[in-house]
Amino acid sequence: MIKVEELAKKYGDVEALTSVDMEVEEGEIVGVLGANGAGKSTLVQILTGQIDRDSGTVDVLDLDPEKKPVKLRDKLGILPEREDPPSFLTGKEYLHFVADVRDEEIDKDHWEEEFNLEGKMDKLTYNLSKGERQKLMIVQALFHEPDLVFIDEPLVNLDPVIQERAKELFKQRREAGGTVFLCTHVVSLAEEICDRVFFLKDGEITEVIEEPENLTEKFLEEE
Amino acid sequence: MNKEEGLIKRMIKEEWRMHSTLYKGRSFAFFPVLVFIFTFAFAYATAEYSTLGSEPVGTALTVIAAFLGLGIGNLNYSGRDAWRNVLGDTSYLVYSSRTLPISRKKILGQLVAKELIYYTGLFLLPVALGGLIGTGFQITMGVFLMAPAFIAGIIGGLILAQFSLDGPSLHLFNFERNEFMEPVADKSLMDVLRSSGGFFKIFFSLGLLTAFYWYVVLYFPMTQVLLNNPLISYSVMIGLLNLTVYNWVNRFDGLEDYMHLPISRRKVLSGKEEAYMAITAPTTFVLITVSWWYYPQHYILALATALGMTLYNLAVAIYTTGLEPNDRMFNTWTFIKYMMLENIVAGPLLALSIIYTPALRPLYMGTLGFAVLASMAYLYYTDEERRVNIPGLTHR
Numbered sequence: 001m002i003k004v005e006e007l008a009k010k011y012g013d014v015e016a017l018t019s020v021d022m023e024v025e026e027g028e029i030v031g032v033l034g035a036n037g038a039g040k041s042t043l044v045q046i047l048t049g050q051i052d053r054d055s056g057t058v059d060v061l062d063l064d065p066e067k068k069p070v071k072l073r074d075k076l077g078i079l080p081e082r083e084d085p086p087s088f089l090t091g092k093e094y095l096h097f098v099a100d101v102r103d104e105e106i107d108k109d110h111w112e113e114e115f116n117l118e119g120k121m122d123k124l125t126y127n128l129s130k131g132e133r134q135k136l137m138i139v140q141a142l143f144h145e146p147d148l149v150f151i152d153e154p155l156v157n158l159d160p161v162i163q164e165r166a167k168e169l170f171k172q173r174r175e176a177g178g179t180v181f182l183c184t185h186v187v188s189l190a191e192e193i194c195d196r197v198f199f200l201k202d203g204e205i206t207e208v209i210e211e212p213e214n215l216t217e218k219f220l221e222e223e
Numbered sequence: 224m225n226k227e228e229g230l231i232k233r234m235i236k237e238e239w240r241m242h243s244t245l246y247k248g249r250s251f252a253f254f255p256v257l258v259f260i261f262t263f264a265f266a267y268a269t270a271e272y273s274t275l276g277s278e279p280v281g282t283a284l285t286v287i288a289a290f291l292g293l294g295i296g297n298l299n300y301s302g303r304d305a306w307r308n309v310l311g312d313t314s315y316l317v318y319s320s321r322t323l324p325i326s327r328k329k330i331l332g333q334l335v336a337k338e339l340i341y342y343t344g345l346f347l348l349p350v351a352l353g354g355l356i357g358t359g360f361q362i363t364m365g366v367f368l369m370a371p372a373f374i375a376g377i378i379g380g381l382i383l384a385q386f387s388l389d390g391p392s393l394h395l396f397n398f399e400r401n402e403f404m405e406p407v408a409d410k411s412l413m414d415v416l417r418s419s420g421g422f423f424k425i426f427f428s429l430g431l432l433t434a435f436y437w438y439v440v441l442y443f444p445m446t447q448v449l450l451n452n453p454l455i456s457y458s459v460m461i462g463l464l465n466l467t468v469y470n471w472v473n474r475f476d477g478l479e480d481y482m483h484l485p486i487s488r489r490k491v492l493s494g495k496e497e498a499y500m501a502i503t504a505p506t507t508f509v510l511i512t513v514s515w516w517y518y519p520q521h522y523i524l525a526l527a528t529a530l531g532m533t534l535y536n537l538a539v540a541i542y543t544t545g546l547e548p549n550d551r552m553f554n555t556w557t558f559i560k561y562m563m564l565e566n567i568v569a570g571p572l573l574a575l576s577i578i579y580t581p582a583l584r585p586l587y588m589g590t591l592g593f594a595v596l597a598s599m600a601y602l603y604y605t606d607e608e609r610r611v612n613i614p615g616l617t618h619r
């Protein structure tokens with residue numbers, strides 16, 4: 001599903017990714033765990049065709065993200081790190097907008113109920129709380145049931161009830177045969193829901209944990 | 224230094240760094256120099272070679288100061304939005320100040336004060352110096368009046384902004400799926416409509432200028448010597464001024480806001496083009512028609528000119544600034560490039576419109592036709608790959 005070899009990326013003199021190698025199979029939740037600035041967001045942006053790599057090879061769903069970024073993103077769900085949807089649309093309008101771009105239908109009522117967004121969807125998104133905006137972004141990443149979902153720091157602003165709901169949804173994606181690629185620095189989250197975890201440090205995968213347990217200790221050792 | 228002074232100073236530093244970092248310092252530092260050179264050239268040419276003499280230059284500078292003040296007063300519009308953190312990095316310090324023990328009213332006051340100091344140095348002083356030196360120091364009264372005009376403009380802008388803030392809800396339209404527009408175009412229209420001031424801010428700026436232009440043309444006989452057909456000259460001007468609309472449709476988002484969706488750069492750009500045309504076409508139609516009502520000559524030609532120039536302006540704005548006109552136009556070299564490209568068409572058209580007679584029609588139509596065809600060719604017949612080097616489209 002995802003195959004990466006010797007991936008490197010620089011921003012000016014700063015090496016964001018030095019040499020990343022990884023493989024991700026169908027039907028698993030994989031976590032990329034790393035401290036702030038480890039290169040997690042850069043990795044997601046390259047794998048989803050948002051930015052170009054400097055070197056290395058990348059294959060996602062049999063496509064090169066650099067050559068076919070739009071075709072690839074059509075098959076993906078992406079939850080970017082920033083939680084803000086566009087400010088001057090209502091929640092409902094934003095979801096219509098995304099559905100329009102994806103040329104898909106959205107069962108708005110279902111998602112309203114799923115994330116306790118009743119009564120909120122007609123408000124302009126800048127009038128929603130951070131958590132509510134985050135919920136909208138989760139919905140836009142999942143509503144079209146993609147085979148592969150990229151999630152960058154998913155639960156930061158959510159209350160515990162919704163955190164559980166979101167985790168449940170990620171697991172449901174896996175049970176349906178989908179793959180979830182999750183970047184986070186929240187060790188407990190990776191430990192709880194990931195099947196495998198990649199440690200990313202200074203732009204390199206330093207370790208692959210096949211059975212994620214006692215990650216806090218390992219994370220501290222790594223750092 | 225007290226808390227308020229510290230904040231203003233840091234806001235100025237922030238804005239300067241934002242602009243100078245974006246344009247590698249030296250280039251941005253040339254902006255006031257460029258403003259000085261333009262004003263000097265305008266003042267010198269008017270004083271020495273026109274029948275107007277130097278006095279109107281002084282009036283023009285006073286009016287410019289008033290308009291600048293009006294713009295800053297209207298900052299209350301964007302000030303309100305800045306509080307909602309939709310202006311991105313440009314409002315960073317304002318946004319972070321929410322966590323400081325200082326009232327919203329005070330921070331907005333600081334913001335206005337900052338703009339006042341910043342743009343006085345960046346724009347007002349070079350304009351005053353250019354005008355003074357260009358006319359051989361004959362317009363001291365006009366320059367002297369710049370300060371009160373500037374302050375009056377700010378107050379007027381604030382009052383108008385307050386009217387808008389207290390006015391009825393601007394949520395007149397909703398985003399709906401439709402077959403007629405790109406989703407990005409729809410969204411961009413909603414952004415402009417629902418941001419503080421709504422469409423009023425566009426009508427306001429273009430309408431004020433229209434009123435000023437026709438006031439001068441209709442009540443100052445001197446202009447009759449200069450302009451054979453003011454309606455056509457006006458239509459060229461409106462086409463050029465529509466750049467502000469392109470700025471507005473790009474103000475509230477950037478390419479990175481769409482990159483988690485399956486949408487190409489070309490589609491985002493098409494959406495912005497559509498939104499620009501959706502606003503400018505009816506606005507231009509109304510302004511030309513109203514002007515024709517007062518000056519009933521060459522309506523069709525004026526309308527064609529305004530719409531043609533509006534299209535040409537779009538093509539040049541995209542070529543020089545991509546999806547970031549608000550930031551990139553501050554770059555001196557980008558600005559020069561923009562002006563030069565505009566002048567390839569606007570220069571001859573303005574010259575021809577000034578001396579216009581029916582005998583010049585073929586030449587005039589030829590120039591306008593060239594502008595329209597060149598714009599169409601650039602906007603619609605260049606493929607995505609060839610657009611890679613458009614500023615702001617470097618993300619995939």
